[in-house]
Amino acid sequence: MPVERLENSRWGFGSNCFVCEPANARGMQVPFSHDTDRAVVFADFTLGAEFSGAPTYVHGGATLALMDEGMSWATIALSEKFAFTKETKAVFEWPVRVDRPYRLEVRVVEEDERRILTEAVVLDAKQRPCVTARAEMAVLSPAQAVDALGVEPGEGEERYLR
Numbered sequence: 001m002p003v004e005r006l007e008n009s010r011w012g013f014g015s016n017c018f019v020c021e022p023a024n025a026r027g028m029q030v031p032f033s034h035d036t037d038r039a040v041v042f043a044d045f046t047l048g049a050e051f052s053g054a055p056t057y058v059h060g061g062a063t064l065a066l067m068d069e070g071m072s073w074a075t076i077a078l079s080e081k082f083a084f085t086k087e088t089k090a091v092f093e094w095p096v097r098v099d100r101p102y103r104l105e106v107r108v109v110e111e112d113e114r115r116i117l118t119e120a121v122v123l124d125a126k127q128r129p130c131v132t133a134r135a136e137m138a139v140l141s142p143a144q145a146v147d148a149l150g151v152e153p154g155e156g157e158e159r160y161l162r
Helices: 061-077 142-149
Strands: 004-005 031-035 040-045 081-090 102-111 115-122 127-138
Touching: 004 061, 004 115, 031 061, 040 061, 061 102, 061 115, 061 127, 081 115
Parallel strands: none
Antiparallel strands: 004 031, 031 040, 040 102, 081 127, 102 115, 115 127
């Protein structure tokens, strides 16, 4: 299973991302990866009590932030486009609990030049879907992508600006 670690530096920009940046001491610090064989972006994570809503449950907003970040990484890694979240719908079947391991998996299910539809699922240790989400991602124009990144993509990564 070829797996690539997804890091902002690959595209030539720094980040202080609340969800994925390992240097953001106040963030989640959840690393994302791309399974190239399965065409899926994933993250294995355990969130502590600092991300709780109810004392033993992860706050729903924290869970959605994690899923939103995964869906953004999916547009980059799977569709080779930069995009922003236009609309999301999520269903919470089971609570995500603090201090327990989970896996987030995201796939691209449909795309064209202007939008990308993604689906995400948070699975517990028993592989039970706890939260599912579907999002429509709006593809950024090359100028919008450069504006969002603050820099041109790194050398060899220009294909993301089409």
